[in-house]
Amino acid sequence: MRLHWWMAFAVVAAACANAASPTFNKDIAPILYKNCASCHRPGEVAPFSLLTYSDAKRYAPTIADATSKHIMPPWKASPGFGEFADVRALSAEQIATISAWAKNGAPEGDTKDLPAAPKFTDGWALGPPDMIVEMPDTYQVPADGYDIYKCFVIRTDFPEDTPIASVEVRPGNRRVLHHTVIYTDPAHAARARAGDSGSYTCYGGPGITAIQTDLMAGWAPGMNVKRMPDGVAFVAPKGSDLIVQNHYHPSGRPESDKTTIGIYFQKTPVVKRIFGIPMVQPNLRIPAGESHQRVTATFTTPIELELSGIAPHMHLLGREMKITATLPDGDVKPLIWIKDWDFNWQLGYEFKESLALPAQTRFDLEAFYDNSAANPKNPSNPPKAVAWGEATTDEMCAAMLICVSPRASDRLTSWMSLAQQLLAGPAGRRFRSGAPDKNPNH
Ligand code: HEC
Numbered sequence: 537m538r539l540h541w542w543m544a545f546a547v548v549a550a551a552c553a554n555a556a557s558p559t560f561n562k563d564i565a566p567i568l569y570k571n572c573a574s575c576h577r578p579g580e581v582a583p584f585s586l587l588t589y590s591d592a593k594r595y596a597p598t599i600a601d602a603t604s605k606h607i608m609p610p611w612k613a614s615p616g617f618g619e620f621a622d623v624r625a626l627s628a629e630q631i632a633t634i635s636a637w638a639k640n641g642a643p644e645g646d647t648k649d650l651p652a653a654p655k656f657t658d659g660w661a662l663g664p665p666d667m668i669v670e671m672p673d674t675y676q677v678p679a680d681g682y683d684i685y686k687c688f689v690i691r692t693d694f695p696e697d698t699p700i701a702s703v704e705v706r707p708g709n710r711r712v713l714h715h716t717v718i719y720t721d722p723a724h725a726a727r728a729r730a731g732d733s734g735s736y737t738c739y740g741g742p743g744i745t746a747i748q749t750d751l752m753a754g755w756a757p758g759m760n761v762k763r764m765p766d767g768v769a770f771v772a773p774k775g776s777d778l779i780v781q782n783h784y785h786p787s788g789r790p791e792s793d794k795t796t797i798g799i800y801f802q803k804t805p806v807v808k809r810i811f812g813i814p815m816v817q818p819n820l821r822i823p824a825g826e827s828h829q830r831v832t833a834t835f836t837t838p839i840e841l842e843l844s845g846i847a848p849h850m851h852l853l854g855r856e857m858k859i860t861a862t863l864p865d866g867d868v869k870p871l872i873w874i875k876d877w878d879f880n881w882q883l884g885y886e887f888k889e890s891l892a893l894p895a896q897t898r899f900d901l902e903a904f905y906d907n908s909a910a911n912p913k914n915p916s917n918p919p920k921a922v923a924w925g926e927a928t929t930d931e932m933c934a935a936m937l938i939c940v941s942p943r944a945s946d947r948l949t950s951w952m953s954l955a956q957q958l959l960a961g962p963a964g965r966r967f968r969s970g971a972p973d974k975n976p977n978h
Contacts, residue, residue, distance in 0.1 A: 558637040559645020560589045567630050568592060569654045571609050574758035577656070580710050581757040581785075587653060593642045600638035603631050609758075610881040617858075617873040618846075619888040622760055660704055661761045665798030669778065672734035674794040677712045677784045684784040685928075687738040689721075689730045690797075694776050699769035699802035702762060705755035708794040714783040714880065715756040716795065720776040722748045727777055739928050740851055742779045747951070751812050751936060752778070754847075754884050768940060769802035770810040808940045810844070811947040813837075813954060815859075815901050817924075817933040819962070821976040822853060824919040827908035831933045832978040833901040834961075838953040839946060843891045845938035846872050847884040851931045852913045853922060854879070856904040859935055864896045871899075872935075879913070890940065903933050 558564060568576070568586045576586035585591050592599065602608040603626055611625040626634075637643070671688045707713040721727070723746035730736050742749055752770055764770075782795065817833035848857045859871040872885060907919050915929045916922075922931045939946070962978065 557640055557643065558633045559643050559649065560592055560637070561645040561647060562649035563633050563645075564592060564637050565589075566651055567626065567634065569651065571624060571626060571630075573654050574656075575609075581714060589644050593644075596638040596642040600635045603634050606876065610756075610878070610883070612874045612876065612878060612881060612883065613885055614873045614875050617870040618885070621886045621888050624758070660706070660798050662702055662704060662763055662798075662800060665704065666801045667799040668796060669799065670796045671708070671780060671794050674708070674792050675735070675782075675784075677709070677791045677793060678786055679788055679790045680786045683714070683786070684782075685737060685739040686735055686782050686784070687726060687730070687743050688735045688780045688782065689726045690778040690780060691727065692772075692776060692778050694772050694774055696774050698772045698774075698776075699806045700752070700772055700799055701764045701769055701802035702800040703753035704761045704798040704800070705753070706796045706798065707755075708796065709791050710757070711787045712784045712791045713793055713795060714785045715882075716754065716783075717742075717751065717781045718753045718755075718797065719779040719781070720748075720750050720752050720772045721746065721779050722773040722776045724775075724777060725749070726779045738781055739926055740849065740932055741926065742781060743926060744779075748773065749779070750947075751847075756881070756883055763800060764802060764810070766804040767802075767807035768810065769806045769808075771806065771944075808842075808942050809944060809947075810938065810940050812847075812936040812938050813841075813947075813950050815899055815935045815937060815954075816958070817901070817903075817977065818958070819976045819978075820905075820922075820924055820931060820933050822905045822907045822922040822931060824916075824921050825908055827906050827910065828855075829905045829907060830977065831903045831905065833903075833933060833935075834898060834978075835937075835954055835957060836896060836898045837893065837950060838895060839949055840895050841893045841897065841937070841939050841946075841950070842941060843871075843887065843893055843937060844940050845884055845886040847882070847936040847938065848872060848874055848877075849882060849932055849934045849936070850877055850879070850903060850905070852879050852915050852928065853905040853907050853911065853931055854903060854933075855906050857901065857935070858903075859899060859901045861891070861893055862898045862900065864894055869893075884936075884938070886938075899937065901933070901935055905931065 572586050575582040578585050609624045613620055669690050705716050719742045725744040725746040729744055815833050815835050817831050820831045822829045854877040856875050858873040861869045861871055907922055909919055
């Protein structure tokens with residue numbers, strides 16, 4: 537059969553018409569339900585709901601703008617560099633569909649195309665926890681002002697080393713709680729710092745430097761709660777308190793929060809433990825006005841590692857961070873590349889499959905910072921020279937390498953090696969000699 541030119545034309549025209557006029561019910565609702573509704577629904581962290589056609593239509597141009605600029609949904613890992621579980625980013629095709637829909641006047645389409653609205657549980661996602669703890673007091677969040685970073689000490693004082701399979705955070709107030717990071721503190725350093733008040737202001741970390749402190753869990757809106765497989769656990773050391781670091785974002789009216797944490801014990805014998813290795817560049821210096829300051833960090837592991845995730849960390853001036861692992865045979869594995877760092881959305885990223893890395897694998901971290909007056913996120917105006925520190929106006933350059941290992945000793949072995957490498961490197965030599973810092977940042 538001969539294909540008439542007009543037949544081909546009709547086919548192409550039909551395909552274009554289909555692609556060019558997406559509707560809410562058929563094309564947009566499935567995207568919003570799956571990728572946005574976990575945060576954009578009543579009582580959640582996002583400032584408006586995106587569950588109905590009228591909600592979505594009202595915000596159509598902003599939605600098209602925020603998705604095409606990759607501001608929403610919050611997911612900072614660049615595609616193609618590291619492979620992650622639970623990827624939240626939209627595909628290029630989904631972004632194009634949203635843009636086309638908004639450009640066409642955001643049509644509703646046929647109601648029979650509308651999928652069922654998503655269901656959300658109000659209770660514990662993993663069922664009743666083995667242990668429930670909560671913030672010592674209700675915290676009052678003022679109606680407006682700057683974001684608040686606060687560490688609350690929960691005196692859990694675990695009676696023995698306690699293997700934990702999962703931690704579920706239930707925010708007391710989802711309108712203001714932006715994220716939570718939970719640390720274990722066997723040294724009771726946070727208890728000492730908090731005193732009677734039970735809390736203190738901290739930014740970007742637990743606000744204490746005890747080497748025993750470890751990252752236990754984190755929570756951000758829209759996150760899936762998961763249980764570790766049998767035999768895998770984070771072991772909270774005997775005597776540990778929990779430090780709960782909360783980031784609050786004022787909502788426009790006075791709010792209060794008392795967040796609850798459900799802990800699920802690992803009941804099968806522990807064959808692998810989770811621990812973090814913090815790659816850092818404590819020697820960083822970012823001159824005032826510098827718009828593209830490069831900072832690097834490196835760590836060579838003395839032992840084989842199974843890497844299950846990674847959590848980059850910078851403050852407000854950070855723009856970019858890229859981390860690779862170079863195996864002893866020269867093979868380079870991409871781990872993560874964040875090209876538009878946003879302090880508000882510092883997530884932990886779990887690899888789709890954990891990476892087995894032999895001893896002598898070298899991790900390299902390269903970051904860039906913008907300390908110019910043109911950076912709208914710069915907390916200092918005019919810009920001032922910035923170094924490592926805890927405050928909002930200081931910076932950090934770090935990434936937690938999240939590992940699992942059958943050997944309980946691996947955490948200490950890798951941390952000792954990390955400390956030796958830092959002291960033996962340029963930062964350590966200057967530290968020992970007291971010589972002026974001619975070449976910081978690596
Ligand atoms: C993890 C929670 C979360 C998810 C998932 C999420 N958002 Fe948001 N969204 C927020 C929060 C919080 C804000 C308020 C701004 C901020 O704090 O970054 C926001 C703001 C926005 C804005 C306003 C941005 C502006 O420039 O004013 C738009 C539009 C938006 N989201 C659309 C979406 C769409 C579309 C999706 C899904 C494809 C989505 N969001 C997924 C939490 C989320």
